[in-house]
Amino acid sequence: MTVPRQVSHWVGNATLHNRANSVLVNTDPRTGEPTSAVALGGAVDVDAAVASARLAQRGWASRPPVDRGRMLAAIGVAIRERRDEFVELECAETGKLDGEGRTSIETAADYFEYYAGIVRAHFGETIDLGSGEHAFTRNEPWGVVGMITPWNGPLSQAARGIAPALAVGNTVVIKPSEFTPSTTVLLARLASTLGLPPGVLNVVTGEGGDVGSRLVAHPDVRMIAFTGSVASGRVVARAAGDRLVPVTLELGGKSPNIVFADADMERAATGAATVCVAAGQQCAALSRLLVEASIYEPFLAAVAERVAARVPGAGLGPLTTRAQHEKVIGYFAAAREDGARLVTGGRAAEEGALARGRYVHPTVYADVTPQMRIFREEIFGPVLAVSRFDGEDEAVALANDSDFGLVAAVWTSDSARALRVAGRLEAGQVIVNGGAAGIETPFGGYKCSGIGREKGFAALSTYTQLKTTVVSLAP
Numbered sequence: 001m002t003v004p005r006q007v008s009h010w011v012g013n014a015t016l017h018n019r020a021n022s023v024l025v026n027t028d029p030r031t032g033e034p035t036s037a038v039a040l041g042g043a044v045d046v047d048a049a050v051a052s053a054r055l056a057q058r059g060w061a062s063r064p065p066v067d068r069g070r071m072l073a074a075i076g077v078a079i080r081e082r083r084d085e086f087v088e089l090e091c092a093e094t095g096k097l098d099g100e101g102r103t104s105i106e107t108a109a110d111y112f113e114y115y116a117g118i119v120r121a122h123f124g125e126t127i128d129l130g131s132g133e134h135a136f137t138r139n140e141p142w143g144v145v146g147m148i149t150p151w152n153g154p155l156s157q158a159a160r161g162i163a164p165a166l167a168v169g170n171t172v173v174i175k176p177s178e179f180t181p182s183t184t185v186l187l188a189r190l191a192s193t194l195g196l197p198p199g200v201l202n203v204v205t206g207e208g209g210d211v212g213s214r215l216v217a218h219p220d221v222r223m224i225a226f227t228g229s230v231a232s233g234r235v236v237a238r239a240a241g242d243r244l245v246p247v248t249l250e251l252g253g254k255s256p257n258i259v260f261a262d263a264d265m266e267r268a269a270t271g272a273a274t275v276c277v278a279a280g281q282q283c284a285a286l287s288r289l290l291v292e293a294s295i296y297e298p299f300l301a302a303v304a305e306r307v308a309a310r311v312p313g314a315g316l317g318p319l320t321t322r323a324q325h326e327k328v329i330g331y332f333a334a335a336r337e338d339g340a341r342l343v344t345g346g347r348a349a350e351e352g353a354l355a356r357g358r359y360v361h362p363t364v365y366a367d368v369t370p371q372m373r374i375f376r377e378e379i380f381g382p383v384l385a386v387s388r389f390d391g392e393d394e395a396v397a398l399a400n401d402s403d404f405g406l407v408a409a410v411w412t413s414d415s416a417r418a419l420r421v422a423g424r425l426e427a428g429q430v431i432v433n434g435g436a437a438g439i440e441t442p443f444g445g446y447k448c449s450g451i452g453r454e455k456g457f458a459a460l461s462t463y464t465q466l467k468t469t470v471v472s473l474a475p
């Protein structure tokens with residue numbers, strides 16, 4: 001049996017001793033072997049981290065953007081230099097395939113390099129009130145930002161928030177998921193070796209009910225950036241509402257993927273099978289496939305073939321947590337009870353060595369109707385729910401028949417239709433014919449998928465508040 005790595009809080013550029021002496025031992029989703037023993041922090045650790053962040057904030061904010069940018073750029077370079085170490089840790093905790101882990105780590109480095117540059121182009125404006133006044137706006141940081149992240153993309157989601165938040169002069173206390181904190185702690189340690197001042201980036205490990213709720217309630221935390229489930233997002237939003245502090249919520253999805261009969265079948269089928277990336281544990285997964293009636297059966301067969309080709313343990317990773325594994329298996333039962341037609345998969349993968357891990361077979365259900373749970377609820381696994389539609393109006397109605405609104409996709413060779421449909425979809429991001437979003441493109445949800453925007457220039461606004469100054473020019 002391997003001995004788990006100890007993971008504890010990082011506050012003021014030093015490890016904060018695990019006072020409570022209680023740990024969560026995580027196991028590798030691929031093998032069941034222990035990976036990390038994570039300190040379960042409490043209010044006292046959060047308070048220490050917030051105090052450290054508060055102390056550092058004014059000094060950090062007073063530096064010119066170019067200086068803060070240089071520091072972020074150095075972090076990006078350092079992540080790339082230590083890429084293998086990050087990938088190994090990330091894959092051991094999440095179960096990602098090596099290629100998926102590499103993409104996540106590269107993306108994290110990209111965030112630091114991108115915000116290092118664009119913060120220098122984040123200007124206020126002057127407002128013309130006539131020759132007797134001079135009015136201008138300035139983007140100011142909130143102060144200490146409390147950040148909470150989930151387990152499915154630990155480093156890239158941390159970097160998505162940390163990079164823009166630090167770029168504009170905030171300091172950060174982040175609580176990563178208790179299941180996958182190692183790469184976030186490594187990032188903070190690495191940043192301190194590069195000269196990031198103590199207190200600018202702090203990590204407190206532990207559970208949502210203890211560390212997360214104290215972070216959200218702390219009077220010196222002036223802004224909250226939450227990524228996770230709708231249920232936890234509601235709790236966080238309520239707490240933020242009580243304190244009247246701004247909160248961004250990046251929550252779940254049940255994103256529709258609409259395929260019209262005139263689409264490029266090969267590309268659309270390959271695109272539909274991307275639901276299996278990261279074993280379906282992506283907020284942006286296109287987990288509802290809506291197919292025009294005239295091509296329904298042949299297209300379904302083409303997609304099912306591609307999905308089934310993802311062999312568990314080779315082309316398909318495991319579910320990260322035990323609870324997630326059980327949840328996905330629970331949805332197989334729900335689909336059966338609700339009368340969906342099983343095309344492939346629909347069961348745990350327990351053959352040979354796979355039994356030690358948390359694998360399921362990649363799964364496609366057909367003839368899924370809006371009443372079924374697998375149409376409405378986020379499964380967060382390699383499970384595709386396929387429904388049939390007749391014409392544009394029905395496609396849009398089915399796509400929008402959801403409490404979620406994170407992403408939507410359209411496949412058609414008719415560009416006018418693509419734009420018409422895109423305009424009618426209730427989603428924060430619409431992908432046409434497989435377009436690939438980047439870190440430059442704003443991201444966030446409509447409806448229950450969230451509030452606020454991350455990524456792109458939009459994140460610089462998210463992490464700042466606007467101050468207007470008006471000066472009388474009277475002699």
Ligand code: NAD
Pocket residue numbers: 148149150151152153157175176177178206207208209211212213216227228229230231232233235236249250251252253282283284378380406449450
């Ligand atoms: P989760 O809500 O259970 O946990 C997310 C984080 O919140 C964890 O760090 C957890 O410890 C913490 N937390 C839980 N309860 C809390 C509370 N009461 N107060 C403060 N913090 C609390 O979600 P999860 O299972 O870790 O992640 C999966 C979910 O995240 C999915 O719904 C997925 O779609 C969503 N997600 C969204 C995005 C996005 O950008 N929209 C990205 C990744 C994941």
